[in-house]
Amino acid sequence: MKVLVDPSATRVARARPPVRAFLGFALLAVAALLLQRASGGLLAPSEVELHYLGAAPGEGLPRAALWEELHAGAFLHGFVLFMLGALLPLCRLRPAARSALFPASVVAALADLAAPFLVVGFGGGGALRVATTVLVGVVLPATIVTVFATLGPGAAATEERADG
Numbered sequence: 626m627k628v629l630v631d632p633s634a635t636r637v638a639r640a641r642p643p644v645r646a647f648l649g650f651a652l653l654a655v656a657a658l659l660l661q662r663a664s665g666g667l668l669a670p671s672e673v674e675l676h677y678l679g680a681a682p683g684e685g686l687p688r689a690a691l692w693e694e695l696h697a698g699a700f701l702h703g704f705v706l707f708m709l710g711a712l713l714p715l716c717r718l719r720p721a722a723r724s725a726l727f728p729a730s731v732v733a734a735l736a737d738l739a740a741p742f743l744v745v746g747f748g749g750g751g752a753l754r755v756a757t758t759v760l761v762g763v764v765l766p767a768t769i770v771t772v773f774a775t776l777g778p779g780a781a782a783t784e785e786r787a788d789g
Contacts, residue, residue: 632715641776644712648773651705652766658701659762668758670751677744677754691741702734702761709768716775726768733757733764 628640666672679685709730713723740757744750 628715629711637715637777644776645773647708648712648769651708652769652773654701655705655762655765655769658698659758662758668755670755673744673751673754674749677741677751678748685745686741691745694741695738698734698738702738702765705765705769706730706734709772712772712776715777716772717777718771718775722771726771729764730768733761737761 628636628644662668665676667676677686677691706727710727713727716723718726737757737760740750740754744754
């Protein structure tokens, strides 16, 4: 992705279609995560607690399953955040918007990754897991759509022209 090193208007124009295809894929991946949770009943605090803790002591989700969930989530969130962080400087956004979008996405992703361990650690807190699912389901798609819509000459190319 030479466009990340040299964000000239020509390179950005050539990179826009494949980058937008990736962003569409990332949006589908986040939607799939949300649909998976919704279809498993994990949008109700009581169902979340039943899923992670079980109906009786010792019936909860095995620790290995928690680590698998963390692994899958870290891959999805990490890959999407890596690309969004690299692409945001190429977007036609005010610096304040860029400075707010990426940290909000990181906080949402980290909260989502930590939530299962907090539910198990506190022996409850299903509402926390539902809240992090909603948070990541709003913030990540909003950032993806913003990058999709504003990918353009961006601040890097604009600042070069202003300095030159």
